[in-house]
Amino acid sequence: MNSAHHASHLHAHKRGDAQHLHYRETHQTGILLTALLLTFTFAGIEAFAGFWANSLALISDAGHMVTDAASLGLALLAQIIARRPPSIKNSFGFGRAESLAAFINGLAMLALVIWIGAEALTRFNTPHEVQGQTVTIVAIIGLCINLVVAWVLSKDKKSVNTKAALVHVMGDLLGSVAALIAGVVIQYTGWMQIDPILSLFVCFLVLRSTIEVLRESYHFLMEGVPHHIDYVQVGHDLREIDGVLAVHDLHVWEMSPGHPALIGHVEIRDLQDWPITLEKINKMLREKHEIDHVTLQPEMPS
DSSP: OOHHHHHHHHTOOOTTSOSSOSSOSOOOHHHHHHHHHHHHHHHHHHHHHHHHHTOHHHHHHHHHHHHHHHHHHHHHHHHHHHTSOOOSSOTTOSTTHHHHHHHHHHHHHHHHHHHHHHHHHHHHHSOOOOOHHHHHHHHHHHHHHHHHHHHHHTTOOSOHHHHHHHHHHHHHHHHHHHHHHHHHHHHHHOOTTHHHHHHHHHHHHHHHHHHHHHHHHHHHHTTOOOTTOOHHHHHHHHHTSTTEEEEEEEEEEEEETTEEEEEEEEEESOGGGHHHHHHHHHHHHHHHHOOOEEEEEEEOOO
16 A cells, blocks of 8 residues: 555545645636636737836736736646645645735735836936837727736635735736826827826835735735634633643644634543543534634643
């Protein structure tokens, strides 16, 4: 019997264990693939047009789309990895690959926002000639593409990684709107400063969403207590179970997005009553705190 066969038995869930798996059985990878192809194709077109028209607003929107293409590629790769079952070296599976990709995407967007902001500031002192009509036409096409991509990504509401990719696309959507306004203003008034002004505005909006993605993915990667769970209340509710005297060394975290887990030590009056007590604990944690994966060690009072 080989080691992989041994591992499959060790990872098995039997009666009374948690019901969820340590990997994703299904993922809507087609959603990310469609969004990736649309975004990557237009990113090249918009980048060329941006440099041709000398528009920072258009270049910034193209930069957003290039970053989106990379983020969507990472998201697609992460979803494929997350589908792999637990292995000998990764007993919890690969569910965290999604949050890791989301964190990398957030860092990439943060770097891009800083670059665009610095470039916009320099253009206030030295305005560049911008071809307004070209910017307007390309911005309209980009706006339509971003609306289609955002609609495609919105179909997957469960994946934190897809949500992170959607944040990028929403930034592109705002970038296309800003580029459109800049093109129209420049085309009819010749006021070149509108280009860096709207670029800074988009950077500010995207920065807020990026920080939120970084905060959420960082919290998950650092095994923080899930936001919907009150750690102190969980400890209190455990102590309220008949037969439980005390609780210590308690830890609550998410093994994979949407699947919280709990481990800890429980002091009880009589070890013979532990099966009944454990059944009460599991029922309470499932119904009140939506915690299904529970591992507790019973102990007699010190």
